[in-house]
Amino acid sequence: MAHSAANPTGDLITQVLQALDKTEPLVSVDAFPATPFVDIKAALDRLKSRDMVRYDTIERQEALLELEGEEIAANGSHEARVFEAVQKAMEGLSVRELEETIGDKNVVKIGQGKAFKEKWISKTKDGKFKAIAESIKDVTRGQLETIKTTRTHPDTKTLADLKKRKLIRMQKVISFKIHKGNKFALEIPDEATDLTADMIASGSWKTATFKPYNFKALGAAQMAGALHPLNKVRAELRSIFFEMGFEEMPTNKFVESGFWNFDALFVPQQHPARDLQDTFYIADPPLADKPRAESPEDKKDYEAYWNHTKEVHQDGEFGSIGYRYPWSGEESLRLVLRTHTTAVSASMLHKLAAVEGPDGRPPPARYFSIDRVFRNESVDATHLAEFHQVEGVIADYNLSMGELMEFMDIFFGKMGITGLMYKPAYNPYTEPSMEIFSYHAGLGKIVEIGNSGMFRPEVLETMGLPKDMRVFGFGLSLERPTMIKYGISNIRELLGHKVDLNFVQNSPAVQFSGKA
Ligand SMILES: N[C@@H](Cc1ccccc1)C(=O)O
Secondary structure (H helix, E strand, O other): OOOHHHOOOHHHHHHHHHHHHHOOOEEHHHHOOOOOHHHHHHHHHHHHOOOOEEEEEEEEEEEEEOHHHHHHHHHOOHHHHHHHHHHHOOOOEOHHHHHHHHOOHHHHHHHHHHHHHOOOEEEOOOOOEEEOOOOOOOHHHHHHHHHHHHOOOOOHHHHHHHHHOOOEEEEEEEEEEEEEOOOOOOOOOOOEOOOOHHHHHHOHHHOOOEOOOOOOOOOOOOOOOOOOHHHHHHHHHHHHHHHOOOEEOOOOOOEEEHHHHOHHHOOOOOOHHHOOOOOOEOOOOOEOOOOOOOOOOOOOOHHHHHHHHHHHHHHOOOOOOOOOOOOOHHHHHEEEEOOOOHHHHHHHHHHHOOOOOOOOOOOOEEEEEEEEEEOOOOOEOOEOOEEEEEEEEEEEEOOOHHHHHHHHHHHHHHOOOOOEEEEEEEEOOEEEEEEEEEEEOOOOEEEEEEEEEEEOHHHHHHHOOOOOEEEEEEEEEOHHHHHHHHOOOOHHHOOOOOOOHHHHHHOOOOOOOOOO
16 A cells, blocks of 8 residues: 555656646646656546646557667668668679678668669679669658657558558557646645644634545555464365365364373373373363263263273283283373374264164264364474374275275375375374375475374274274374475464464465375
8 A cells, every 4th residue: 555656756746737837738648758657647636636637548559669660760771771871882882892881781681672672773784783863762761750759650551561560569658638627736735634623713724725535545454364374274174174075073172081082092001102291181170080971862881981991901802912901990081181183083983883874883984173282292393282183084894005095195185295105103093003204395305294094903893883894094283284385494483472473464375286
């Protein structure tokens, strides 16, 4: 908005008024050929709103000389130059001599042909050019000179002709034809912007000139709400999940029991992830109630599931020998800030086990969530104690690893990430587990983009899911793709109190194009 054109200098306004005082109507391109159109218009609009001028917009075609046209206007047409050179040499000129005199082979080549045709020159027996005309008239040069000064030519045929010869070009010029308005004066009078109490008291309002309202003026740009870059990427990812048939999981609880965050996922109670260094524990209240149904429709026996989980940890089942340690019920009830949204996936899968599909068995399902998780990490440029996890879970009968890798290709392909690579990894709840990598051309290196795996029978069958139902899960952070997308190297630019609001306000929308 603060463009200079919207606020023309007083100088230009004074110049317009003075020029108009002498010449009326005044044509802006003639009076101010070098002043930008927008500046003139802004000045005129200011004067017009005060009834000091009236103006009409006029459009006209102007003829401008091309480079060759300029040269002819300055030095004469090719044929005229040939004639003049030949006429000056008493003995006539050979082609080479002519070329030397004029210094441009091209001028000689075109010029001598035309000069012959016009019967200005002829050739002697010894091959020299000789002038035969007394004098000539260089019509083209004359026409171009006229155009150079007037930017047009009275004969439209001449204009068309010169344009065809590429000596001139036509250009549309917008100009203003300006007349004096009813309140014309040589300068804008002093203007009051507001009617004040003082003016009313003194009566000066009666004679004051008020600045006219400009109802067309745009208001100052307002700072409106803007989606945070993480939200923009999140929205894009959600639409990819929905498009691929996923259902969104309810991830509204940040606090979970150790049971859902760890035990249901067959994470042993001595696992380092459960250490204070890795997990935030809640002090008050320290313990959750035993797992239970949260809605009357949920007919699962949570108490039995809790006990069954204990048995599988201690002694194993479903082909597993278990961990062989005394499982503590109290440890499983300790409240934690969830360390992954897989805690929610666990409770979703447990519920799925009770759903009867058309054939009486749990139907295939696809769940996803994108929400916050917490880890007791040392904070650095790329790690905070909290981040957003993108999680997907696919449950189906007889799923194979090949199908899952195919799915990953499609899913990440939609985000523009291609050429996935896998590395065997370890999660207590999946076997096999695979870290997912991709080559990032922008960074010039291979980056880890996620973690994945097939849930173990100890997890699924304890929940009551059928043996031949396989469940594949994967997780990635929302921050990583967002940082890459926006070229951010420090996570604090994205999260926390140091975030630059201008960046949030102006970050472009993300559209995963499906291209890397
Ligand atoms: N929970 C894993 C991601 C994951 C989800 C589901 C299966 C396998 C892995 C993580 O936090 O990295």
